Amino acid sequence: DQQVKQNSPSLSVQEGRISILNCDYTNSMFDYFLWYKKYPAEGPTFLISISSIKDKNEDGRFTVFLNKSAKHLSLHIVPSQPGDSAVYFCAASFSGSRLTFGEGTQLTVNP
Amino acid sequence: DVKVTQSSRYLVKRTGEKVFLECVQDMDHENMFWYRQDPGLGLRLIYFSYDVKMKEKGDIPEGYSVSREKKERFSLILESASTNQTSMYLCASTTGQSARREKLFFGSGTQLSVL
Numbered sequence: 468d469q470q471v472k473q474n475s476p477s478l479s480v481q482e483g484r485i486s487i488l489n490c491d492y493t494n495s496m497f498d499y500f501l502w503y504k505k506y507p508a509e510g511p512t513f514l515i516s517i518s519s520i521k522d523k524n525e526d527g528r529f530t531v532f533l534n535k536s537a538k539h540l541s542l543h544i545v546p547s548q549p550g551d552s553a554v555y556f557c558a559a560s561f562s563g564s565r566l567t568f569g570e571g572t573q574l575t576v577n578p
Numbered sequence: 579d580v581k582v583t584q585s586s587r588y589l590v591k592r593t594g595e596k597v598f599l600e601c602v603q604d605m606d607h608e609n610m611f612w613y614r615q616d617p618g619l620g621l622r623l624i625y626f627s628y629d630v631k632m633k634e635k636g637d638i639p640e641g642y643s644v645s646r647e648k649k650e651r652f653s654l655i656l657e658s659a660s661t662n663q664t665s666m667y668l669c670a671s672t673t674g675q676s677a678r679r680e681k682l683f684f685g686s687g688t689q690l691s692v693l
Contacts, residue, residue, distance in 0.1 A: 471620075473620075476618065499680055501680060501681070503682075508587075508686065508687075509686055509687075510582070510668055510670070510684030510685050510686050510687055511621070511668070511682075511684050512684070513681045513682070513683075516680070516681070556620060556621060558621075558680075560680050563680065565611070565623060565626060565636070566623075566680055566682065568613075568620045568621040568622075569620050570618055570619060570620040571620050571621075
């Protein structure tokens with residue numbers, strides 16, 4: 468039972484445009500959501516997070532939106548840069564429990 | 579900066595061999611985790627530990643065991659390697675303080691090939 472799903476295995480955007488990565492979840496108990504970025508030959512690194520009491524969190528070019536009624540979150544990157552090309556994983560947890568990860572989305576930003 | 583070090587970047591083993599994957603973290607984190615990453619499946623939790631000599635099964639523990647004799651070191655053991663255990667293995671750690679425990683720090687990974 469995949470509780471966190473990223474339905475798009477890949478996404479390609481032009482440099483300077485917006486990248487939107489999506490994530491859906493099924494467990495309504497999840498109360499904390501995170502995005503990680505992974506470059507080849509490196510481990511994932513924490514990017515941004517959001518608590519379920521909020522619907523938006525922004526950090527520079529990165530914004531995460533949470534729609535609890537739809538059980539959906541998205542990561543917006545504006546403007547996209549070639550260095551943003553990586554695999555992005557969304558993850559969720561409840562009450563500080565272990566993380567459940569999605570399948571990942573490969574983002575490619577073309578110069 | 580937190581450093582999570584995995585002992586090998588690449589490993590090639592034969593079916594039936596016993597395999598040890600080592601992980602060391604230098605930030606005095608209470609919690610340590612072993613994940614495997616496979617294309618289309620994301621990161622799946624194998625085992626985790628919230629304290630020395632303590633271990634708990636994750637989502638896919640079959641065929642694996644772990645050891646945590648010291649706080650900084652968490653070892654993953656494949657008792658008898660099989661070809662379906664060919665994967666990228668990622669170790670992670672985080673603080674035990676609940677407000678920050680979800681922010682995992684990962685090692686660079688070990689790409690294991692079982693022939």
